[in-house]
Amino acid sequence: MKFFVDTADLKDIKDLAETGLLDGVTTNPSLVAKSGHTNFIELVREIASIVPGPVSAEVAALDYETMLAEGKYLAKIAKNIAVKVPLTPAGLKVCKQLSGQGTMVNVTLCFSAAQAILAAKAGATFVSPFVGRLDDVGQRGMQLIEDICTIYNHYPNFKTEVLVASVRNPMHVVTAAKLGAHVATIPPNVIRQLFNHPLTDKGVTQFVADWAKTGQKIPTA
Numbered sequence: 001m002k003f004f005v006d007t008a009d010l011k012d013i014k015d016l017a018e019t020g021l022l023d024g025v026t027t028n029p030s031l032v033a034k035s036g037h038t039n040f041i042e043l044v045r046e047i048a049s050i051v052p053g054p055v056s057a058e059v060a061a062l063d064y065e066t067m068l069a070e071g072k073y074l075a076k077i078a079k080n081i082a083v084k085v086p087l088t089p090a091g092l093k094v095c096k097q098l099s100g101q102g103t104m105v106n107v108t109l110c111f112s113a114a115q116a117i118l119a120a121k122a123g124a125t126f127v128s129p130f131v132g133r134l135d136d137v138g139q140r141g142m143q144l145i146e147d148i149c150t151i152y153n154h155y156p157n158f159k160t161e162v163l164v165a166s167v168r169n170p171m172h173v174v175t176a177a178k179l180g181a182h183v184a185t186i187p188p189n190v191i192r193q194l195f196n197h198p199l200t201d202k203g204v205t206q207f208v209a210d211w212a213k214t215g216q217k218i219p220t221a
Helices: 010-017 029-035 040-050 064-075 089-100 113-121 131-136 141-154 170-179 188-193 198-214
Strands: 002-006 024-026 055-058 081-086 104-110 126-129 161-164 183-186
Touching: 002 010, 002 188, 010 040, 010 188, 024 183, 029 040, 040 055, 055 104, 064 081, 064 089, 081 089, 089 104, 089 113, 104 113, 113 126, 113 141, 126 141, 131 141, 131 170, 141 161, 141 170, 161 170, 170 183, 170 188, 183 188
Parallel strands: 002 024, 002 183, 024 055, 055 081, 081 104, 104 126, 126 161, 161 183
Antiparallel strands: none
């Protein structure tokens, strides 16, 4: 499974990129606003220079013509830009156009398996089902991931990758991996939670204490 970080915060992106565990980045208008950065284009350009994998940058328009023009502009920022479009009729038309020209496209705001089928047929590179938002309204977000993965596996000609979005906790990541999702885009705090286990902490503490008792040191040069 590939790990994308779901943020527009440059500090978090740089820090997580240094771990070698980061495969890409997803942004959206809400995350950009939260970052406080005043120049969206420059922000996206800098993110794309930090992470070699796909960097999702979302269009702002809703009509087909403007959305397509914005998508073409965003795609020129860097080779690793994935243009992010909403799962609407206009968005899927733009997806078809851009993907046909060799541009990566991330179709976002997917909330049903039927929508995911449309995204695949439109040639999306990624489809982003929002599991946390479904959980919020009393539906089973991970059931949607299972349904999409099952459907896609029946059709080898579907090249769209399932990008699990709106991830709220480590179990979302683990369950998505068990179901065969290709990518999870994860908030920085949840990525860091993946490292945690009380037995690991206990073991490290014990090892350090036992080593100190030996009075030895390992040379560093």
